[in-house]
Amino acid sequence: MQLIDGKATAAAIKKEIAEEVERIVAAGGKRPHLAAVLVGHDGGSETYVRNKVLACEACGFESTLIRYEDDVTEAELLACVDRLNHHDEVDGFIVQLPLPAHISEQKIIEAIDYRKDVDGFHPINVGRMAIGLPCFISATPKGILELLQRYHIETTGRKCVILGRSNIVGKPMAQLMMQKLYGNATVTVCHSQSTDLKKEAREADILIAAVGSPAFVTADMVKPGAVVIDVGTTRVPDASRPKGFRLQGDVDFEQVAPLCSYITPVPGGVGPMTICMLMMNTLAAGKKEIYA
């Protein structure tokens, strides 16, 4: 069993990005510039956004953090999106989710210029990904593809089973894994309504768990030799930890790991890759690699 080290991979990629940025700047080019919009003071969101700003620094990007209180109106937020859409210096930006209930997340997402949508949530990017056109691919699925690639894990023709059908992981992952251009695998998507999810999971050469249920994947659901990718990050109360909780994946790691050829740990697997992929998308935006 080999551990897929997302933390080390993410660090290596950030170093590669930083080196490329220095080459761009040395050649007279502009540093990529990411803006992040944060509404309110949700603990998780604060942490994510802080880590995104730190990642920008590590990559040599410019970054701008725009903060609003919880009572910001939808109109104010839309006006902010509009300013960022037209801001010449900003290459890409994100609006950190979730947003307060009085603001339509979908309306905000659709207001973002898709050419600056480095989160890859705008329907144009989602649609272009589905039909295999150049686009911003959202961070978690992109990070998983990157891990598979950097660990030279063969996917073509192999059976990939995805547990979960969320818009941000399960569905895009399925689309990517089935495409010739990316995974080129035989893909099955299981979810809460699947009649025999355990049996389906056992067929997987590559099992991607994204259900958000701690230790959901047990040893009897994994074929010996399978590659297991754990996308779950549930906060489980744990008095022994300084923060009072620990992150628990969707996979019962102790049971499952000995069966696998490769497995991602939680934390330190898929998680560190997501912010890193946001950086990759921002670099691509800065270079106008995807959209002119």
Add this chain to the structure above:
Amino acid sequence: MQLIDGKATAAAIKKEIAEEVERIVAAGGKRPHLAAVLVGHDGGSETYVRNKVLACEACGFESTLIRYEDDVTEAELLACVDRLNHHDEVDGFIVQLPLPAHISEQKIIEAIDYRKDVDGFHPINVGRMAIGLPCFISATPKGILELLQRYHIETTGRKCVILGRSNIVGKPMAQLMMQKLYGNATVTVCHSQSTDLKKEAREADILIAAVGSPAFVTADMVKPGAVVIDVGTTRVPDASRPKGFRLQGDVDFEQVAPLCSYITPVPGGVGPMTICMLMMNTLAAGKKEIYA
């Protein structure tokens, strides 16, 4: 074994649409108006477009056919799309594919206002479908959903195997069949690179064949009692037919039909539903049901 009669279902739907149009007109509303753009004189395209115009008549729609010769420039075609985008009377329009090689189909598709994109090929509609938002769903997948629904075929929790991963059938079909809102099924997508396609197919409660290879699906690939949906329509030379060919599905009908609970014939199964779904989309466009 019950035959799924696409021809009769399509006729019934067109009648329902025509009745609704008459109610709309009687209430002082406007007849839905579909425009079709046809480039060149390809036999298949001529037939499709003629049938679309006839279907408009059957449904009580206005229709406009715009013809160009093969040597039309991309710029001329883009100008035509722009005129139709801004044409107040036209609710929806299609540009019949394929286009001559000197014209980028993707560029034309993306130039169409997604609110008039009744073919559902614009990335915005593709993306909105993927994430479960209201949108124009393209005709073939929509027609298959409609057949399953009208024949009261349960899909929730069942295993749906899709053979083929084209942008117009396999991929959107997978997205629809896995969504809670539509199929709510466990979905597997197989293709040319799948290691054991036959075995996968045999697992299907609902088997959707869209590979474009005549009689590809044989009896050993079908579980007894399965629902088999045949999307294939290959022209096979046949001297005994007036036109010199017959349409052959992806399924070896003689062998497979006795095994099935339900099966679509070719012709007369999925085929007749596609134009009918274009009419449904045009009605929705006329009523501004999806986009304001």
